[in-house]
Amino acid sequence: MSSVPADAANAFERLHPAVQYHIVNSLGWPGLRPLQERSIAPILDGHHALLIAPTAGGKTEAAMLPILSRMVSDQWSGLSVLYICPIKALLNNLEARLSYLAGLLGRTVQLWHGDIGQGEKARSERQLPDILLTTPESLEGILIGSRRDHQRLLGGVRCVVIDELHAFAGDDRGWHLLALLERIQVLGSESIQRIGLSATVGRPQALLDWLAGHAAGQRRLVHIEAPPADVDLRVDYVGSTTNAAILISQLHRGEKRLVFCDSRSRVEELAIALRGLGVDVFVSHAALSADTRRQAEQAFSERQNCVIVATSTLELGLDVGDLDRVIQIDAPTSVASFLQRLGRTGRRSGSRRNMLFIATRDEGLVESLAIIQLFRKGYVEPVTSPPLPYHLVVQQLFAMLFERGLELEEQTFLDLLRRIPGFAQIIDASWTSLSNHLIASGYLIRTGFLLSLGPKAERVFSGRGLADLCVSFESPCSFAAMQGNALIGHIDPLNLFASKRGPVVLALGGRSWRVASVDWARDRVYVEPADEKGASRWASGARGVSRVIAAQVRQVIGHLPTDDTVLTKRSATRLGEICAEHQATLVADPLRLKDGILEWWTYEGLASNLLLAAKIAAAGGVYGEVGSYYLRFSLSEVDLERNGRWFGIRALDPAWTSEAQHRFKFADLVPAELLNHMTLERMKLKANDGVPHAGS
Numbered sequence: 001m002s003s004v005p006a007d008a009a010n011a012f013e014r015l016h017p018a019v020q021y022h023i024v025n026s027l028g029w030p031g032l033r034p035l036q037e038r039s040i041a042p043i044l045d046g047h048h049a050l051l052i053a054p055t056a057g058g059k060t061e062a063a064m065l066p067i068l069s070r071m072v073s074d075q076w077s078g079l080s081v082l083y084i085c086p087i088k089a090l091l092n093n094l095e096a097r098l099s100y101l102a103g104l105l106g107r108t109v110q111l112w113h114g115d116i117g118q119g120e121k122a123r124s125e126r127q128l129p130d131i132l133l134t135t136p137e138s139l140e141g142i143l144i145g146s147r148r149d150h151q152r153l154l155g156g157v158r159c160v161v162i163d164e165l166h167a168f169a170g171d172d173r174g175w176h177l178l179a180l181l182e183r184i185q186v187l188g189s190e191s192i193q194r195i196g197l198s199a200t201v202g203r204p205q206a207l208l209d210w211l212a213g214h215a216a217g218q219r220r221l222v223h224i225e226a227p228p229a230d231v232d233l234r235v236d237y238v239g240s241t242t243n244a245a246i247l248i249s250q251l252h253r254g255e256k257r258l259v260f261c262d263s264r265s266r267v268e269e270l271a272i273a274l275r276g277l278g279v280d281v282f283v284s285h286a287a288l289s290a291d292t293r294r295q296a297e298q299a300f301s302e303r304q305n306c307v308i309v310a311t312s313t314l315e316l317g318l319d320v321g322d323l324d325r326v327i328q329i330d331a332p333t334s335v336a337s338f339l340q341r342l343g344r345t346g347r348r349s350g351s352r353r354n355m356l357f358i359a360t361r362d363e364g365l366v367e368s369l370a371i372i373q374l375f376r377k378g379y380v381e382p383v384t385s386p387p388l389p390y391h392l393v394v395q396q397l398f399a400m401l402f403e404r405g406l407e408l409e410e411q412t413f414l415d416l417l418r419r420i421p422g423f424a425q426i427i428d429a430s431w432t433s434l435s436n437h438l439i440a441s442g443y444l445i446r447t448g449f450l451l452s453l454g455p456k457a458e459r460v461f462s463g464r465g466l467a468d469l470c471v472s473f474e475s476p477c478s479f480a481a482m483q484g485n486a487l488i489g490h491i492d493p494l495n496l497f498a499s500k501r502g503p504v505v506l507a508l509g510g511r512s513w514r515v516a517s518v519d520w521a522r523d524r525v526y527v528e529p530a531d532e533k534g535a536s537r538w539a540s541g542a543r544g545v546s547r548v549i550a551a552q553v554r555q556v557i558g559h560l561p562t563d564d565t566v567l568t569k570r571s572a573t574r575l576g577e578i579c580a581e582h583q584a585t586l587v588a589d590p591l592r593l594k595d596g597i598l599e600w601w602t603y604e605g606l607a608s609n610l611l612l613a614a615k616i617a618a619a620g621g622v623y624g625e626v627g628s629y630y631l632r633f634s635l636s637e638v639d640l641e642r643n644g645r646w647f648g649i650r651a652l653d654p655a656w657t658s659e660a661q662h663r664f665k666f667a668d669l670v671p672a673e674l675l676n677h678m679t680l681e682r683m684k685l686k687a688n689d690g691v692p693h694a695g696s
């Protein structure tokens with residue numbers, strides 16, 4: 001492993017003359033950015049590479065300019081480059097930019113994802129583009145289409161670019177992606193170069209090793225640090241979403257402001273409050289239709305004196321124009337997320353990166369300060385893939401069966417998955433248990449050395465079930481919200497039971513909608529504009545912070561910050577009150593409440609406290625509320641003594657069962673003991689802030 005040397009003055013001269021010409025004359029660039037300059041040599045040399053730079057650091061061009069140079073120099077033909085993104089909106093956003101770059105050299109770019117019509121996809125198959133912009137799920141759809149000529153479509157791929165790599169690597173979509181790369185690799189004779197693009201992450205070399213896996217070839221890390229911290233950070237406290245809307249409406253008038261919230265419900269609540277105050281407001285989150293989101297983001301990018309309220313979807317590099325301000329309601333869940341959001345500002349010459357935290361609750365205030373302090377220390381969370389993806393092994397088995405015509409040599413399947421380190425461990429230790437479970441439950445048939453679909457798999461994966469096999473994550477149940485024939489977005493069906501009297505009024509896209517009728521058979525609701533204030537909610541998992549952030553919150557409470565360059569007067573006042581109220585929680589042992597209830601303020605993060613709750617259950621206790629900073633439970637003095645008091649309880653093995661099985665797609669195809677093992681190991685990794693224990 002090596003990092004690219006800083007001296008790359010002659011790198012530009014290595015590009016193909018046509019690429020050099022267009023950089024100077026068509027693009028009109030006076031020079032390359034540091035990341036772009038330093039990425040040329042490793043990419044031209046065919047090395048696997050990870051390119052890291054702050055938001056707006058020119059990562060896309062840093063990858064694509066030398067790739068286009070290789071394409072022209074080596075006369076690549078057919079589909080030779082895959083450009084993979086985590087979300088369709090980012091692909092749509094990039095298409096015009098990449099089409100222009102490639103078009104300068106007579107090359108073509110094509111989108112391929114779930115919103116692209118079958119006619120357009122058929123044209124792409126007839127006349128292959130040079131570069132395909134897609135998602136892992138759409139790639140899987142291509143591969144499991146048994147009538148497609150996979151060799152012709154994907155056998156000529158020479159290079160794969162994975163944008164926002166950190167967004168994949170931290171969850172099961174990353175394992176899915178690595179498996180797809182191995183399956184595409186066996187279709188062609190050329191070794192596929194892997195290039196990842198990422199914002200700043202902790203342990204970047206480990207991320208590069210994860211991406212390259214067992215692929216042959218050298219690996220190069222190109223890492224451009226953010227400039228020295230000329231950053232304007234402020235923390236205010238207002239106590240409610242309504243007050244936050246009032247403050248935003250009064251601040252920075254005439255400027256373009258991007259406001260992040262921690263949930264879709266908060267986004268909608270804030271947007272409606274801002275619209276009621278006369279603010280020109282737009283909304284972006286994943287439950288809105290692609291067209292609704294696109295219209296909002298385009299309008300926002302073209303205007304001044306406006307606000308867009310968004311969830312984390314707008315962290316991922318989408319171009320919404322030149323921002324003046326980023327505002328964060330309460331705190332993001334990580335320093336990495338904070339850096340992504342902060343990087344949306346300060347792009348104009350002479351402007352500063354900036355973020356205003358507006359705390360609506362006490363946790364938001366102390367977490368905001370904790371994140372700022374960690375940022376100043378240079379801390380960024382590592383990106384670590386969740387261990388033991390048993391369910392993804394099963395998904396890949398059935399996907400490959402459909403890809404290979406419903407019959408597959410068992411050894412071929414095992415050899416391919418063993419090339420992925422995270423899967424190799426499962427194959428070696430648990431394949432017998434997994435395969436026997438699938439055979440016994442009617443999903444799989446083994447005949448000699450061959451595997452084929454069992455009768456139950458044929459039923460489950462027929463028709464629409466085949467499309468469901470392309471997706472590695474569980475999608476929540478939702479109803480389409482329609483205004484006439486126009487799709488506005490999707491709602492959780494729980495909203496339809498929210499009102500006991502009168503019509504249901506929803507919030508969607510920052511507007512209120514009255515439900516006119518419900519088509520239960522087709523999962524649709526028909527809506528019309530409403531004057532009443534609407535509200536919507538979506539089911540989501542527990543939101544908690546990591547061990548590092550929780551420990552920093554403890555530091556904030558134990559050592560009252562007095563930095564008046566960050567704290568407003570009212571936030572400093574409220575912070576002082578919070579610190580005084582919580583001094584008693586800084587002790588090592590649990591506090592005793594009434595009726596035998598104990599409250600243990602660990603400040604160790606949600607995952608650690610969930611594990612501790614399971615250890616308390618193993619000791620004979622009963623736990624109730626569990627959060628990032630504390631948990632409540634009951635435990636008799638006899639059980640406490642029997643288990644070595646508090647130190648002994650911490651050393652216990654947790655009494656763990658996988659209560660979260662339903663969150664894992666294909667969980668019903670995995671033996672319960674393996675599923676429990678996976679869930680426990682993943683919780684342990686989260687509790688350790690993504691750093692694997694020695695020997696694990």
